[in-house]
Amino acid sequence: MIVAIDGPSAAGKGTLARRLAQALGFHHLDTGMIYRAVGARLLADGADPAEPERAAAAARALEASDLERDGLRSEPVGRAASIVAANPEVRAALVEFQRRFARRAPGAILDGRDIGTVICPDAALKLYVTARPEIRARRRFDELQARRESATYAAVFQDLQERDARDQARGTAPAKPAGDAIILDTSDLTSDQVFAHALDLVRGRRG
Numbered sequence: 001m002i003v004a005i006d007g008p009s010a011a012g013k014g015t016l017a018r019r020l021a022q023a024l025g026f027h028h029l030d031t032g033m034i035y036r037a038v039g040a041r042l043l044a045d046g047a048d049p050a051e052p053e054r055a056a057a058a059a060r061a062l063e064a065s066d067l068e069r070d071g072l073r074s075e076p077v078g079r080a081a082s083i084v085a086a087n088p089e090v091r092a093a094l095v096e097f098q099r100r101f102a103r104r105a106p107g108a109i110l111d112g113r114d115i116g117t118v119i120c121p122d123a124a125l126k127l128y129v130t131a132r133p134e135i136r137a138r139r140r141f142d143e144l145q146a147r148r149e150s151a152t153y154a155a156v157f158q159d160l161q162e163r164d165a166r167d168q169a170r171g172t173a174p175a176k177p178a179g180d181a182i183i184l185d186t187s188d189l190t191s192d193q194v195f196a197h198a199l200d201l202v203r204g205r206r207g
């Protein structure tokens with residue numbers, strides 16, 4: 001069984017995907033980490049993530065160990081990830097790895113931006129997890145503070161808006177809900193409520 005969870009940054013999809021995978025005994029892939037790993041590799045080499053050929057080469061050369069790099073969750077790496085993710089050759093180089101992962105038994109949960117639309121259009125359940133921008137910025141800001149990374153709320157909010165705009169406007173696999181996705185707005189829900197609701201939906205689809 002494949003569960004696709006898409007949505008913008010800091011909407012709660014990662015937490016939800018991890019909890020569901022644990023409850024169901026499914027494999028989980030946070031696909032944002034793949035784009036982050038490509039971005040991090042370029043930054044480490046002093047390359048510009050916006051340079052199409054360098055970015056595509058980095059995506060093709062990506063190894064599993066790149067996903068273990070330190071600092072993948074930092075803001076500069078997130079920005080680089082959003083830039084490389086707009087590159088069609090980068091996306092093409094990463095499709096097969098994600099599809100192979102999705103076929104793992106007894107089931108897989110992939111979270112990202114284009115799982116329900118491009119990577120796994122036949123997923124048994126598609127969720128689009130979202131929340132109001134101010135709430136997502138607050139969650140991201142609190143996360144950064146907990147990790148003692150310096151940031152202001154205003155800068156986090158602006159960065160999130162820019163990233164959403166870039167992810168939604170790109171020509172290849174723009175971030176958007178699949179036509180058959182169930183929209184889950186987590187703005188006014190606790191993570192326990194989101195989890196309970198999503199688990200019911202998975203169980204419903206499993207019969």
Ligand code: DC
Pocket residue numbers: 009031032033035036078081082083085086111112113114115163167
């Ligand atoms: O979810 P995240 O913040 O870790 O994702 C980092 C960037 O990667 C984000 O700007 C969008 C991009 N991304 C994507 O284009 N497609 C995916 N399936 C996952 C992430």
